[in-house]
Amino acid sequence: MPPIVANLYARGASGAPSTTLLQLPLWPLSISHTKSAFGGDESATIVARVPAQHAAQWVEQLQSAVILADGGGTRCWQGFIARIQVDDGSTVISRTLDGMANEVYVQYLRYGVARTTSAATSASSVATYGRHMALISVDEMDATAAAARAASYLALYAWPIEEASASITRQPPGLATLTLECKGWFEATKWIVYSLQQGTGTTTISDTNWRGIAGAINLSLNDATFGNNYSVNISATPFTAGGVNLPMAVYTGVYRRPFTKSYETAADVIARLAALGDGANERATYGFLTTRVDNAGAITWKASTWAGAVPTAVSYYLTPDGQLLTNAMTQPRWASVLPDTMIRRLRLAARPAPSDASDTISRFWCARTEYTWDGQAETLRLEPGRGGGADILLARVR
Amino acid sequence: MDIRIIAAGTTYYIVGRGVTWTTGSGTPWTSSATTPFGLAMNDTSGERLAFRPAPAARPLGVGINVPTLIPLSADYEPVVEVAIPIDIRASSKEYAIDAKQALMRALDGWATGLPAQLYYLPNGVTAALYYEILGARWDDLPISWNEEIARPALRTVLTLTIRPHGSLDGGASSGDLLLNAVTFTNVATGNTSGLGSTGTGDLANEGQPMNVAFTPSATNARWYLASIHEQVRVTAGFSGVTVNEASTVTYNQVGTGVLNVASLLTRPALAARLLVRVATLTNWGCYFQAQLLLASGAVYHTITLSDALVGTTSTGRLLDFGDIPIPLVPFPNHGTSTANLTVNILAIRNSNGGSAAVCTLGAIEVLLYYDFCVISNASITSTETLYITSYPVQSRRTLLPLPTPVAVRAAGTPQQSRGRVPIEGTAPRYRRGATLWLAMTTDDSWAGTQNTGHTASVTAWQAPQWRAVRAD
Numbered sequence: 001m002p003p004i005v006a007n008l009y010a011r012g013a014s015g016a017p018s019t020t021l022l023q024l025p026l027w028p029l030s031i032s033h034t035k036s037a038f039g040g041d042e043s044a045t046i047v048a049r050v051p052a053q054h055a056a057q058w059v060e061q062l063q064s065a066v067i068l069a070d071g072g073g074t075r076c077w078q079g080f081i082a083r084i085q086v087d088d089g090s091t092v093i094s095r096t097l098d099g100m101a102n103e104v105y106v107q108y109l110r111y112g113v114a115r116t117t118s119a120a121t122s123a124s125s126v127a128t129y130g131r132h133m134a135l136i137s138v139d140e141m142d143a144t145a146a147a148a149r150a151a152s153y154l155a156l157y158a159w160p161i162e163e164a165s166a167s168i169t170r171q172p173p174g175l176a177t178l179t180l181e182c183k184g185w186f187e188a189t190k191w192i193v194y195s196l197q198q199g200t201g202t203t204t205i206s207d208t209n210w211r212g213i214a215g216a217i218n219l220s221l222n223d224a225t226f227g228n229n230y231s232v233n234i235s236a237t238p239f240t241a242g243g244v245n246l247p248m249a250v251y252t253g254v255y256r257r258p259f260t261k262s263y264e265t266a267a268d269v270i271a272r273l274a275a276l277g278d279g280a281n282e283r284a285t286y287g288f289l290t291t292r293v294d295n296a297g298a299i300t301w302k303a304s305t306w307a308g309a310v311p312t313a314v315s316y317y318l319t320p321d322g323q324l325l326t327n328a329m330t331q332p333r334w335a336s337v338l339p340d341t342m343i344r345r346l347r348l349a350a351r352p353a354p355s356d357a358s359d360t361i362s363r364f365w366c367a368r369t370e371y372t373w374d375g376q377a378e379t380l381r382l383e384p385g386r387g388g389g390a391d392i393l394l395a396r397v398r
Numbered sequence: 399m400d401i402r403i404i405a406a407g408t409t410y411y412i413v414g415r416g417v418t419w420t421t422g423s424g425t426p427w428t429s430s431a432t433t434p435f436g437l438a439m440n441d442t443s444g445e446r447l448a449f450r451p452a453p454a455a456r457p458l459g460v461g462i463n464v465p466t467l468i469p470l471s472a473d474y475e476p477v478v479e480v481a482i483p484i485d486i487r488a489s490s491k492e493y494a495i496d497a498k499q500a501l502m503r504a505l506d507g508w509a510t511g512l513p514a515q516l517y518y519l520p521n522g523v524t525a526a527l528y529y530e531i532l533g534a535r536w537d538d539l540p541i542s543w544n545e546e547i548a549r550p551a552l553r554t555v556l557t558l559t560i561r562p563h564g565s566l567d568g569g570a571s572s573g574d575l576l577l578n579a580v581t582f583t584n585v586a587t588g589n590t591s592g593l594g595s596t597g598t599g600d601l602a603n604e605g606q607p608m609n610v611a612f613t614p615s616a617t618n619a620r621w622y623l624a625s626i627h628e629q630v631r632v633t634a635g636f637s638g639v640t641v642n643e644a645s646t647v648t649y650n651q652v653g654t655g656v657l658n659v660a661s662l663l664t665r666p667a668l669a670a671r672l673l674v675r676v677a678t679l680t681n682w683g684c685y686f687q688a689q690l691l692l693a694s695g696a697v698y699h700t701i702t703l704s705d706a707l708v709g710t711t712s713t714g715r716l717l718d719f720g721d722i723p724i725p726l727v728p729f730p731n732h733g734t735s736t737a738n739l740t741v742n743i744l745a746i747r748n749s750n751g752g753s754a755a756v757c758t759l760g761a762i763e764v765l766l767y768y769d770f771c772v773i774s775n776a777s778i779t780s781t782e783t784l785y786i787t788s789y790p791v792q793s794r795r796t797l798l799p800l801p802t803p804v805a806v807r808a809a810g811t812p813q814q815s816r817g818r819v820p821i822e823g824t825a826p827r828y829r830r831g832a833t834l835w836l837a838m839t840t841d842d843s844w845a846g847t848q849n850t851g852h853t854a855s856v857t858a859w860q861a862p863q864w865r866a867v868r869a870d
Contacts, residue, residue: 001769005822021819023818027800073822073823328723329725
């Protein structure tokens, strides 16, 4: 039996995820996902066999919600379908959200002064996928030309980009190979563009109409309270499936002040602030991370204050024979192993017996995990953060 | 030994049992339209060259005259290839060629309909194995026509080896009934039923696909299903405890249980899951926490359900704390009586003041399970049935596992699907000696309302799987 399962939920109105299970059958051949300390649930890929007659329906399922659960029924990754490819043995059709923009602004110069057009919007695309904004920068241009540029860009990119080519693969009779490339929900913060102003006191940037995640995301910057630091408060209503709030960890913290004034996506704002570190010069993690697995000493279903200082407590142990153990010395389900954790390598002969408190050299901070089930075996890659530890790749056949 | 190919509902005998060549359909050696393979064995006289089974090129010593199964690819699912040397006899070469082509079309039936089946019954065995055929190729030599040896009827003989490739496992043609409309309660003292220890199949200790039908007495939205080795629980001795107010910041203990988990000492494949029933909770919602201790040691693990505010209840709620680590080490002197896990359940209010929040637990339960899954977003009413389908039940289809089990809500006579519902985790499988476990909540939440007055009628079947003939 697969050690990881995928459930897909249909895209609802305005691109928000619905609670309706997608009724198209699929038989997974492989499932993989990555989770990062910077962005949380990052990406996932599902390769599956599907009935060939469903190919046309599948390419319509962009932005459908994806929930991966491990073999014990614990949810371990959430996101949405960002690219779909169906290969039925004669044709390969792909469709992607990348580059799609249904609300376009053009930032242009007029006699050396920066200006921005009003939005050129495709209401029908927004009604289908929610708002996917794009901000295009051009040189000297008058307002009419800039507006025309926005309109022409919108005409080209208002809907998902589709490609078709001849297939060079051989598919089993009546079946097609479906590849779903998925992104974690943090990716959806790239769909919204904000105007950041430096040093203007409290700035709240929010968009309650944004439907990337059911509900709203609010990003508030408070310059006044924290002097040279900004407080960043990202709040989002978690995607709800079946009446159940999916556990997402969202960091709320104090960051150092950014230095630029520009229009940026919410993702850029968050990532750039986090890169500057928090008020204590600690690196700051961020994102939507599905949790409910073993962690250092305690597990919480939804870590409302996930992130902050580099963890010191050991969450996982690596044994010399390649086993991964929790801090309770039990084997975790690999699909649910978390990043932003401290991992300690156990050595064969340690004299004196090492203690977690003093033996720091054999520990490393895991910044990113990469899990794959290829239909036969599981592999788990544990990537360290900069400056410590080794990239660890584990594999086992189930 | 008895080997047959069953395609489109017609059985074609490749070799008969013992010296009695079995008969098939159609009239041999006539039109290919009625005898598509030219193999039908109504002809029981004369030489019987048409049926000449032999080991394939890579015999593995699994038995004399047993077709050798060779792993071919992991394309759709693990498949194997079996070599079956046969002769096709016909009254002319054209008919022989027609017969061969008809044979290949039948073996490729999977492309357009149901797969053909390879029927295999070794000597001394009573239960036949069925392998699904996904396709086939043939190897015939340029010098394979022999009209002389086809005497006395001057028939044309086309000698070839067909190599159908198909499922890795052999399945049965009908499932084993394990439970027949057994009533499960929805409380930790009546929500299990043993699946028996006599189920057949090579994989009865590894897990064989199981189909289960659940019909509840009332609507339930979330279903927890498991095949377990043991349900370790404490259901008595709890009393009402006033829960600390939020301002104290401190969770206080509302119940504890000592659970013997000695089975983990000898069964490392088992996983453990903690579920807690809150019988009553008055006045205020609370957050819950579980602490785990081994023997009389310190707390080694804490689980906080910080996003599940458990609302007041007089009906009861089921809290799913998820998988728990139990680091038992099988010391030589670690007897079963000392393999005790202590579970402390703590709670804290999300409010201050007002009337007290009094919590009374109903059960602390640790499942030592093989398979566990959660079926959410599934409001199954009393007129509906929840089907967990792990193998297809379809006429002329071998009972082999589906690549992914499917959960379906169904109703009506005959039962019709009202759509799939999501399975998270691993659907229960049959193992000898295992027990089916069930819990239901009326709302779709990790701390849903568990009505102990609800029951479910459960019927379960398992599909025996065989790997008696396999390459690995």
